[in-house]
Amino acid sequence: IAGxxxxxxxxxxxxxxxxxxxxxxxxxxxxxxxxxxxxGLGLRLIHYSNTAGTTGKGExxxxxSVSRANTDDFPLTLASAVPSQTSVYFCASSENRGHATGxxxxxxxxxxxxx
Amino acid sequence: xxxxxxxxxxxxxxxxxVQINCTYQTSGFNGLFWYQQHAGEAPTFLxxxxxxxxxxxxxxxxxxxxxxxYSYLLLKELQMKDSxxxxxxxxxGDYKLSFGAGTTVTVRA
Numbered sequence: 001i002a003g004x005x006x007x008x009x010x011x012x013x014x015x016x017x018x019x020x021x022x023x024x025x026x027x028x029x030x031x032x033x034x035x036x037x038x039x040g041l042g043l044r045l046i047h048y049s050n051t052a053g054t055t056g057k058g059e060x061x062x063x064x065s066v067s068r069a070n071t072d073d074f075p076l077t078l079a080s081a082v083p084s085q086t087s088v089y090f091c092a093s094s095e096n097r098g099h100a101t102g103x104x105x106x107x108x109x110x111x112x113x114x115x
Numbered sequence: 116x117x118x119x120x121x122x123x124x125x126x127x128x129x130x131x132x133v134q135i136n137c138t139y140q141t142s143g144f145n146g147l148f149w150y151q152q153h154a155g156e157a158p159t160f161l162x163x164x165x166x167x168x169x170x171x172x173x174x175x176x177x178x179x180x181x182x183x184x185y186s187y188l189l190l191k192e193l194q195m196k197d198s199x200x201x202x203x204x205x206x207x208g209d210y211k212l213s214f215g216a217g218t219t220v221t222v223r224a
Contacts, residue, residue: 042119042215043158043204043214044214045212058211059211059213090158103148103160104148104160106157106158108157109156109157
């Protein structure tokens, strides 16, 4: 089934370690996003990319970086993980640039625990 | 910034109707989404409103009043599988999408 694939689905990580969450979509969507979801706070946008080769900062970008070398892949990197980055991370995509005109399609999530 | 409020939890009986309210205060407005999220799963799209009024889609309907900064999601003929979190999300004037914290609906037999 076409869609968005995230990896890993779950990871326990020591504080200070580097971690990359992978996201791949096969729908040829222009825009991709990374959200974190925490209890009581809802989904918060970390970084986004409106098209291959461009990225932008969301609501909570500190401690995270992204790249968009091609249409399909949008990895999220934690350079030096801290316990406050313990969360469930969702990758999403939309057909159109930006949020305004397209519904979001979400991956199944990556549960990250930083100890 | 955006401020989106929705109740934390709601409980209803199978076969009943539940209305989930969402109020928002945003700098500009370019649309409102409702998503459904079952526990441990990804959110999935339910509805999109950009003009005032009611959008009906099967058992689910969504209403928008832009002047009041208000929307609701109406779930009719509730089924056990409707137990989930329902997320209200607003596109502000900067075309960024912001989510509310979600409303957890529990359907009881």
